[in-house]
Amino acid sequence: MATKCKTSPLTRPAKRFFGHELPGVKPSELTGKLIVIEGADGSGRSTQIKRLVDWLEARGHA
Secondary structure, eight states: OOOOOOOOOOOOOOOOOTSSOOOOOOOOOOOOOOOOOOOOOTTTTTHHHHHHHHHHHHHHHO
């Protein structure tokens, strides 16, 4: 017997911001980088994140 996933309505639809700037955030003030680590359970994401954090911190990035 299959079970249905319950979903809750979004308070703000995601597509409202898709392709647009976020309210109150100036893109020119965002100087950092976004790093995304993807992988299935048990693929070593946590290990790779730890190695990346150590590498960045060793080079003065906090």
